[in-house]
Amino acid sequence: MKNKSVDDDEKPTQHSFSIAEFLKHIDRADYKYYNDMTEKERKEFTPYTVLRWVSSLDDSLQVTYPSSKVESVFGKWKSGGKEALTELVTELKSSGTNVSSVTKYCHSDYDWRIKFAVQSKDDAQKLISSMVEFGVSGSEIVSLVDTEVVKYQLIMLNDMVNDGFWDMKEHPELVYQLMCSVHDMIGGQEMPRNWLNFSKNFKKANNELFELIKSSQPDTISTQMNEDEYKIVLLQYDKKTFETFLDNNGFQDNEKKSMMKLFKEECKKYGKEIK
Incomplete structure (x- = not known):
C-alpha cells in the first residue's frame, strides 16, 4: 500500500x-x-x-513511532494530538533540537505511524530521549535519501x-x-522531497512586477506562485531578454523605461546586478 x-x-x-x-x-x-x-x-x-x-x-532523517503509542500520550491526531505534537516540535526547536515537522502516515496496511523529520543523528537521539521522558518508546530511524x-x-x-x-x-x-x-x-527511482511552501507572504517582491511575471506563467503555476518561484523566474532574465519580454507584452517606450528601472531594482534586492 x-x-x-x-x-x-x-x-x-x-x-x-x-x-x-x-x-x-x-x-x-x-x-x-x-x-x-x-x-x-x-x-x-x-x-x-x-x-x-x-x-x-529530502535528505532528513525520519524518527518514526507506532501512532498508537504516541497518541496514547498526546491524544488522537484529529482530536488535539496533532496540535500537541506541533507544540512539542516548537519546544524542541527552541531548545536546540532541529526537528522540522511531524506527520501521521500509513506505512502499510493497518500500520499507521507518526514520523518526525530531523536534520542529524544527534537531533534524532535528542528527540528520542525527549519522547522517552513522556513514556513513548519504539522509535525507528529511517534515512530517506543518502546525503x-x-x-x-x-x-x-x-x-x-x-x-x-x-x-x-x-x-x-x-x-x-x-x-x-x-x-x-543516480538510480532512476522515485525520491522523497520537501514540499515547498506556498505562502502568499512576500517579504521583498514588488507587487507590480510580481503580477507581470506571474501573468507569463501557466495557470497551474501562477495561481500558486510564491516568492521563491517568482525570484527564480525573475533572475533568469538579463537586460536584453527582459526588454524583449516587455516588447512581447505590449509595453510602450515610456512604460518600458520605468519597468526596466523597477526590474533592475528588483534584481538587486535578490543579489543580481543588472547593468
Whole structure:
C-alpha cells in the first residue's frame, strides 16, 4: 500500500498534483513521457519551476513511532494530538533540537505511524530521549535519501541543466531529457522531497512586477506562485531578454523605461546586478 499522509489535503492540490506527476517521471528517468503528454500538460511544464522541485530532495532523517503509542500520550491526531505534537516540535526547536515537522502516515496496511523529520543523528537521539521522558518508546530511524546521492544530484543538475539553462528555456523537451539523465545516473527511482511552501507572504517582491511575471506563467503555476518561484523566474532574465519580454507584452517606450528601472531594482534586492 502506498504511504499516504493525513496532511496530504493541506497541500496545494491542483499545483502539487501536476508537479508531482512530472517529478515521478523524471525520477524514474522516463525519457518517453514528454512525448506522451497532452498539449495542455506541455504548456504547464515550466522547466525553471520544475527544476526547483527536482532539486528539493529530502535528505532528513525520519524518527518514526507506532501512532498508537504516541497518541496514547498526546491524544488522537484529529482530536488535539496533532496540535500537541506541533507544540512539542516548537519546544524542541527552541531548545536546540532541529526537528522540522511531524506527520501521521500509513506505512502499510493497518500500520499507521507518526514520523518526525530531523536534520542529524544527534537531533534524532535528542528527540528520542525527549519522547522517552513522556513514556513513548519504539522509535525507528529511517534515512530517506543518502546525503551523497543529494550531493551528486545537485552537482550533476548544475553541470547538465543549470549551466546554459537560459539558452535552453525555449526547448523544454531537452531540459526534461537532461533532468531524466541526471536521475538515470543516480538510480532512476522515485525520491522523497520537501514540499515547498506556498505562502502568499512576500517579504521583498514588488507587487507590480510580481503580477507581470506571474501573468507569463501557466495557470497551474501562477495561481500558486510564491516568492521563491517568482525570484527564480525573475533572475533568469538579463537586460536584453527582459526588454524583449516587455516588447512581447505590449509595453510602450515610456512604460518600458520605468519597468526596466523597477526590474533592475528588483534584481538587486535578490543579489543580481543588472547593468
